[in-house]
Amino acid sequence: MSKRTLRKSLDYVKKDYVETRKMPGNWYLSSYQYKFNITHHQSFLKKLKDKKLVGNKCSACNRVFFPPRFVCGKCLVKPDQWVDLRDTGQVSTYTIVYLKDPETGEVLEKPVVMVQQDNCDTNYMAELQSYIDFKDTYIGMPIKVHWAESTNGNLKDIEYYDLIEDDSKDLDVSKD
Amino acid sequence: MERVGIVGYYQVKLYSNANYGRYEMIFEAVRGALDSAELKKKDITTVVSCTNDYYDGRTISNAFTVEVGGAYLEDESKVEMDGAHAVLYGLMRILSGNHKLAVIWGGSMASCFPYHSARLYETDPTWERPVAYVNDITASGFQMRAYMEKYNVDIEEIAKISVKNRKNASKNPLALEEAQNANLSVNDILNSEIYADPVRELMVAQPCDGVAALLLAPEKQALKITDKPVWITGVGYNQETYYLGDRDLSISNSMELAGKMAFDAAGIKEPKNEINIAELFEAYAHEELIFSEALGLAEKGKGSELNSEIDGDLPINPSGGAQGGNPPCATGLIRIIEAAKQLRGEANGYQVKGAKKAVASGQIGMCAQNNIVYVLEGGD
Amino acid sequence: MGRQVAIISAGFSEHASKRSDVNMAELVNEAVNDCLKKVPSLSIKDIDAYVNGNMPAFEGANLPELWMTDWLGARNKPLIRVTTGGTTGGSVGIAGYYSVAAGLPGIDTVLAVAFEQQSQGDTSIGLSSVALGEISVLNTLGLPYEYLTRLMSAGGAIGLASYQAANYMNKSKIREEDLARVVVQNRRNAAKTWWSHLKMPNLTIEEVLDTPYISYPLRYGMVCPASDGACAVLFTTEEKAKDLCDTPVYVNGVASVAHESVIIGYDASGSAQLDPSEQLGAMKSSEIAYNQAGISFPRKEIDYAEVYSPFPNQELMWVEKLGLFEENTAPEMYENEVTSLNGELPICCSGGVNATNAIGASALERPAVAALQIMGKASNQVPKTVHTAIGHGWGGMLNLCTMMVLSDQQQRKWR
């Protein structure tokens, strides 16, 4: 693959159209507000404060939700049990985001990761250790919560996720 | 047209600033509707929702309502007009034979968005929107003046409609607190502030927060689910042109055509004599007169002579109508629910005696550009 | 209960990045006229009802059908608006099918119209405002806005697709050339379709791989354009279809199953769709649609498929998920040209969504092109005779999916 040119976009057979006037219009989402019921998050946040992870469980389909959910969609009922969770998890899926650093202008490659806590049925977006190179992330990579020093009962108490040694990585499990 | 039964419904109480989360309200409506018919999630075969991207401030306003709306791994779609149009799409899905139970829910929270700006986005963006002289407020003023001039109905007659509807709303526990007022007089209405002359503030159906849900089932299933199904025997919907200048605002052409289509389907020759209750979505007091005349419940210009009180010859909006609370995307759905309540004899507090055939309507657009009418029969 | 429904014509407007010569109403009118021109014996008066849809946030106009009534020819006629985000076109088509199948008195011929004029709006805000409310709750629960804005840039259609691509590549071990090959096949097909947007008659794999990454593994050259365009499809009953069109295309199966959203759940909860490329909703949609159409071996019975794939990894994934190819074998099929114009199972010969993406209209264009291929009137007509075809659409947060099975024979149920 030639790296020289690295064209930004490909040209194509274009047809241009006469340009008529434009009338302005705006959609001020700033004059909108979004109402949420976060009552069910309270006990979850309290547990975060003393560095414990908890998720709620729907007793009808035995699915565990972390972060907790207001309604289990599968059974259309409210989850009624709380379940304590270990602080280890795995990378369930990831992508690399190319952000232009405003000062230096060079392109930063940062993995944005979806983490699935152990024995839990949902994943959520979280941060990895800053110096993990995006080439090392793979699906199923085991990770562990890195708690912030001072926790004050919100999602930022989970500062980021650390890498755990994964000895099954070299085993080539996928059969050819 | 085969009969399709309304087998369950639920309406969340209307608030001007609800202490509810959006998904909490949708879940309460859909779960309430299923519980009212003692059904479970697995009985659902299709869900039709009614939300509007500009009322919810989200681009795909039904992307996140899948779980709370009971549409998890179900055949789902969204109609972006009035709740009554979503019931129409649910009705079509049942009549096609592919589905056995349709959940239809609709509603939004007017406390969360600038209502009149969202309505302004409906205007012609190349001509009328930049100067914003045409919006839902001025359009209501044009409509009322055109009606009063054409049939020289004086303003007291129109104010009586608001007195009636707000008195009815005071008996309806789910209506909007601010809209309930049992002892208003015609002068109170006329002395309320000018909204868009000649329309006064108390003649307007105030937008509020609310979600409602309804269950539809084909005839065989409906008889199994409930012993008091309400049958939809006729439906008609129509849309007239957009430009106010091209329309005769004193009548509702689209309501006439929609009414004709619905009455033909239901086999009703004489609406005035065969219909014994009407729940019309009247965004403004004068629209109740225009619609009752368009549906043939009264002669043109003579709508105000009809005794439409709860104990009158043809009660209109015993539930308080849209002036009892107008949650965007839900009001038309609520009119159908109220009509079904009357036919099942469950409208305690404002029950009309011996209601056999009802008419319910929904509308969308400036000066009710698109109207939809249902003929409901049955009950006990 | 219900009746057989047939498609008799489909029309398009020219798609381009900036249709600056027309407003929304005139753009839609172009597609309506192109659709009616193909059925000379039917006039606008014979259309009994309309179904219309677009993605409103991209144009900035709420309920544009109300304003466009005259341009649609819908004055004093029944009309409903159906819109479900990315699958708006598919939902409009399915609503058109149900409008006819319901058999409401007086409604036999229905025109389904879907359109999008993205050059008028702000695509990035339009896409990121899908999850704006949900993200604002994450801020309440403690995540700083700076982090959330980075998360939003990973969101949007491209972000979602790159999650899907990462999962799909992890399972099927495809190389980037496979992605580029899909793009080349689509854009060369688009060059032979008059209404398509990115016409690249002699694009090569090297040129595609020569463009930088947007978000791994998708490159600028692989991503779909944002186009302006409209599409109209005419549905009618079985009897009327016979004398209006020489080969009516019967709609034998429709489904639009929704699933949980990916990446962000409602109320800032997590998402239970752990693997975005698993797509339970799409599998259930195709299952329901195939059952209705009486198809048990899609691989053998489907002759032509139009799948909704703005990104190349999706085309490989969808053709497997919809039962057309075995798991993880799609890249080979593209390599030995099974899916090309004169292949055994041609895919997206109109250039697909990778070459033309007017988001509101795209999901209607898929069944529209599939129907025209069966009629033999498609602009890039497949040499083999097509008896059964499918038109598919995905949308929302990777959780909505529409599916239409079309055939020139009637559904087994009606025969």
Place this chain on the structure above:
Amino acid sequence: MSEKIIVANKGFVRAEFSFWVGRYMDKFYDAFENKKIIGNKCPKCEKRFVPPRKICGECYEEIIFDKNWVDLPDTGILLNYTITPYKVTDRTSRKVKKSQIIGMIQIEGSDTAIVYKLLNMEPEDISLGMKVKAEWEEKPIGNSADIKGFVKI
């Protein structure tokens, strides 16, 4: 169950749109720039439209672009009017102290109505059917705001 906690967060983005007006309206606004009102005529039913349209709603006849144009005066008759204290914009709507009078005016020689403000008039001296004349901005720039409003003749 603990007391319900509801949170209402404000949105934080703004989307900008620029609507293409299409060739018909473009020519209409060209005429606005030199303070002229033009419309077009449906070849079949002879109805005249201000602003001009590509399709005649009644007969669904296409009004071909380079034909059927009609020059019109900037006077007309008042069909309908309303007085409202509300000012509605894309961002929000608020009540202002001074109500504005909005009128529906049929331009002479056309069959449609346009909606504009009525200037220096009191509610008492407004009567339906009275003749009004457009009042133009000094330097019109080719959009619907070039007409400040209509005044009584």
